[in-house]
Amino acid sequence: MTEAAKPRRLNVWREVPILEIKDRTPFIKSFWLDVGRAFRHQSGQHVILRLTDPEGYAVMRSYSIASPPTTDGIIEVAIEQLVDGEVSTYFHEVAAVGDTIELRGPIGGHFVWTLEEPGASLLIAGGSGVVPMMAMVREHARENSKIPLGLLLSARSGPEAPFFEELMDLEASCDAFAFTATFTRARPARMRDHGRRVDKDMVAETIERIGGLPAWTFICGSNLFVNTATDSALAAGVLPETIRTERYGG
Amino acid sequence: MVTRGFIGKKTQGTDDPTNRVPPGQHLVENFPVLTAGPTPRIAHESWSFTLKIGPRVVKKWNWKEFNDLPMTKVVRDIHCVTSWSKLDTRWEGVMVDEILADAGIEPPTDFMLAHTFDGYSTNVPVADLVGGKSMVALKFGGEPLETDHGGPARLLVPHLYFWKSAKWINGLQFTNRDEAGFWELRGYHIYGDPWLEQRYTHD
Numbered sequence: 001m002t003e004a005a006k007p008r009r010l011n012v013w014r015e016v017p018i019l020e021i022k023d024r025t026p027f028i029k030s031f032w033l034d035v036g037r038a039f040r041h042q043s044g045q046h047v048i049l050r051l052t053d054p055e056g057y058a059v060m061r062s063y064s065i066a067s068p069p070t071t072d073g074i075i076e077v078a079i080e081q082l083v084d085g086e087v088s089t090y091f092h093e094v095a096a097v098g099d100t101i102e103l104r105g106p107i108g109g110h111f112v113w114t115l116e117e118p119g120a121s122l123l124i125a126g127g128s129g130v131v132p133m134m135a136m137v138r139e140h141a142r143e144n145s146k147i148p149l150g151l152l153l154s155a156r157s158g159p160e161a162p163f164f165e166e167l168m169d170l171e172a173s174c175d176a177f178a179f180t181a182t183f184t185r186a187r188p189a190r191m192r193d194h195g196r197r198v199d200k201d202m203v204a205e206t207i208e209r210i211g212g213l214p215a216w217t218f219i220c221g222s223n224l225f226v227n228t229a230t231d232s233a234l235a236a237g238v239l240p241e242t243i244r245t246e247r248y249g250g
Numbered sequence: 251m252v253t254r255g256f257i258g259k260k261t262q263g264t265d266d267p268t269n270r271v272p273p274g275q276h277l278v279e280n281f282p283v284l285t286a287g288p289t290p291r292i293a294h295e296s297w298s299f300t301l302k303i304g305p306r307v308v309k310k311w312n313w314k315e316f317n318d319l320p321m322t323k324v325v326r327d328i329h330c331v332t333s334w335s336k337l338d339t340r341w342e343g344v345m346v347d348e349i350l351a352d353a354g355i356e357p358p359t360d361f362m363l364a365h366t367f368d369g370y371s372t373n374v375p376v377a378d379l380v381g382g383k384s385m386v387a388l389k390f391g392g393e394p395l396e397t398d399h400g401g402p403a404r405l406l407v408p409h410l411y412f413w414k415s416a417k418w419i420n421g422l423q424f425t426n427r428d429e430a431g432f433w434e435l436r437g438y439h440i441y442g443d444p445w446l447e448q449r450y451t452h453d
């Protein structure tokens with residue numbers, strides 16, 4: 001039965017040039033890729049990037065798209081350098097503007113936010129876990145959405161919080177977007193921010209800022225972070241079936 | 251396409267003398283965790299496993315009854331669609347063959363859906379579940395299966411991509427058709443053979 005179910009393999013890999021590279025934090029860089037004008041994605045989706053060496057040895061990894069849905073054929077992916085990361089180290093230490101990388105995608109039909117969500121959404125990110133949420137927050141701002149959106153971002157410190165300046169600007173310019181940062185190794189930067197790990201009270205406060213329990217809660221980060229943040233959200237009254245998680249490092 | 255300046259560490263398929271790592275996979279020593287939602291915590295007292303034919307319940311086991319079924323130990327390689335593979339993982343649990351035998355039935359259809367405590371499902375052909383090919387695993391590495399990895403019990407279908415090995419399983423259901431499960435409805439392959447790289451819908 002599996003033979004009959006097997007469709008013809010498509011050549012799904014495309015070669016895409018790197019247009020621009022920018023440091024986001026000491027360990028996270030953004031890469032702008034020319035994916036072509038036919039590329040369509042939803043906020044929260046990821047792409048797969050593949051590297052091949054001269055002997056034909058190839059490795060692939062998934063990276064979240066930080067840009068909102070676009071028709072201009074350019075997407076931003078942000079890549080965190082991991083210790084001994086075979087692919088991330090290449091991107092941080094070797095890749096340059098003008099290089100061509102193999103890409104397939106977009107991928108993902110679950111960890112996805114759209115303008116048609118039925119109500120408020122709560123986003124909880126640990127470090128680079130904020131990358132797919134940047135697509136959501138940016139789409140929300142660009143489309144001037146009135147659906148409440150709250151982001152709780154946990155990072156070690158301000159310089160290690162990806163997109164921190166941009167998120168503060170977006171909050172200032174968008175009534176329906178609430179942004180709280182918490183730093184685990186530094187003093188809070190603003191009145192409303194915190195200086196501890198994500199907990200129930202912090203999640204409850206963010207829920208209050210978006211006007212009540214969210215229709216969806218998105219949680220992204222390391223497995224440990226996602227477990228802690230999910231427990232905090234559940235303790236704050238979020239319904240388990242409304243939580244979508246994505247864990248990095250898998 | 252050769253990537254400029256990339257020298258691989260050679261941890262996967264093309265340089266694998268044992269030919270145990272499928273194309274596009276790399277080996278890991280750790281055991282990554284991937285889950286679509288919150289990790290459900292199920293106490294043994296509230297755990298149960300239900301075997302159904304369509305909507306009809308054939309048999310339901312509680313934790314003790316399920317643990318009284320014959321246990322089997324296997325050592326298998328596992329392959330996650332996100333591209334990591336792990337060799338020689340040790341599992342212990344109840345073969346699907348034993349579950350059917352205890353219920354006293356032969357497979358009435360060609361397809362099954364595995365259901366889980368957190369409301370997810372995945373579809374697997376019966377032929378990939380019986381004949382010693384799969385189990386409901388209760389232990390990993392000789393220890394009770396950790397919650398993060400699907401404990402108290404998960405399906406283990408090691409010859410397919412690992413999302414088919416549903417965590418927190420609470421039942422198997424025979425279906426007339428091959429009905430797409432949770433991930434299969436969200437862009438993942440209906441069958442998921444790692445050796446054919448059947449990762450996504452049109453692979």
